[in-house]
Amino acid sequence: MKKILINGGNRIKGEVTISGAKNSVVALIPATILADDIVVLDGVPDISDVSSLIEIMEIMGAKVKRDGETLTIDPRTVKSMPLPYGKINSLRASYYFNGALLGKFGEATVGLPGGCDLGPRPIDLHIKAFEALGAKMTYKENAMHLTTEGEKLQATNIFMDMVSVGATINTMLAAVKAEGRTIIENAAREPEIIDVATLLNSMGAQIKGAGTDEIRIDGVPTLGGARHTVIPDRIEAGTYISLAAAFGDGVVVNNVIYEHLESFISKLEEMGVRMTIREDSIEIYKSEDLKAVNIKTVPYPGFATDLQQPITPLLLMTNGHGKIVDTIYEKRVNHVGELVKMGADMKVDSDIVSYRAPNRLRGAEVTATDLRAGAALVNAGIIAEGQTKINNIEFILRGYDNIIEKMTSLGVDIKIIEE
Ligand SMILES: CC(=O)N[C@H]1[C@@H](OP(=O)(O)OP(=O)(O)OC[C@H]2O[C@@H](n3ccc(=O)[nH]c3=O)[C@H](O)[C@@H]2O)O[C@H](CO)[C@@H](O)[C@@H]1O
């Protein structure tokens, strides 16, 4: 079993460069299926979710070449084949194969998605949108079978009952070649949605309004090749920025789009973190006497649920007390018990996390229960005195590009061990 071992206590210093966004690239790769020519993606992060998606694409017949951060995908040989098990169940974003295969072939048989266990994660809105476009859905051998029964998908108006990143992107993927104009109302507004729409438009799609709560898609008969650079990962950026604020001695975080992090940065400002924001980088200075704050996660542009866990070690280094409420995933609290093992003064009551700070964290053996819980434990282990051993690191490697190398370059004593 691979584990992460950290000898904590060294303040981080230097520069780190943020990679392409996990939650963009995991949609961009399935989106390439819709093209009738080669698609090149630049800025692709080295994370296991990407490796899993490449494996699935190759099983379906795509020709994929990976050269550093560049991924060249030839989707012309892809066939819509049943994808019930295997890697499909290892990541959340495999749900995008439903939309992409349905949009391209009018048929998709895809197993249920995996991903982080954050409590219930239904996909009813995805199914409702596919059905509204004219697809029929049945379950076959643990997989969702979607078919248009040989007909073309028909554009329509779709009102999302909840703001959903996955359902918004999946509807775009299915509707992009449908007949007529599809309107998605109450759409999610995350930057990753704009990124997917940008790639699809470069392929010849007609999508307007991505990034607002109303997206209009005029169906086109065919889509061609394109070249596209993945946007920087705002969650990876927030993870390093919060560590730099908690335990840095001057850190520059490069390849950041500040506008994607506004609600996060404004929380740091409320805490008293000193920063200089430049065109595509943020410099974080050594901070003292930080103030405890409350965090409430909401859909973009509000505070991201994916940053709620990584920011927690910083909250533990402030002064005072505060609460964390995750309105997207109420049960996203599994990191709390692990942080308590490291000496954190925090608890969960009716899904609300409360903490008292400052805390003196000490190294311990802890377990990553999900991706961002793992990131929180890495940050806590770096701040803590003594040695921290983290189990279940495969969650962390799903979404953090070269985390060991990046942390080492900032002066952290961190490595992966086999035990
Ligand atoms: C691969 C990917 O991009 N994952 C992200 C995506 O997940 P994901 O796309 O799964 O998250 P959604 O935005 O869809 O979920 C938002 C909320 O809507 C609910 N919901 C969603 C769909 C549905 O059909 N029915 C339903 O009830 C969910 O349970 C959740 O409470 O957005 C989340 C919210 O920003 C992030 O935490 C994940 O990192």
Ligand SMILES: C=C(OP(=O)(O)O)C(=O)O
């Ligand atoms: C929850 C996350 O990922 P996924 O939706 O892929 O499980 C995340 O990136 O924090």
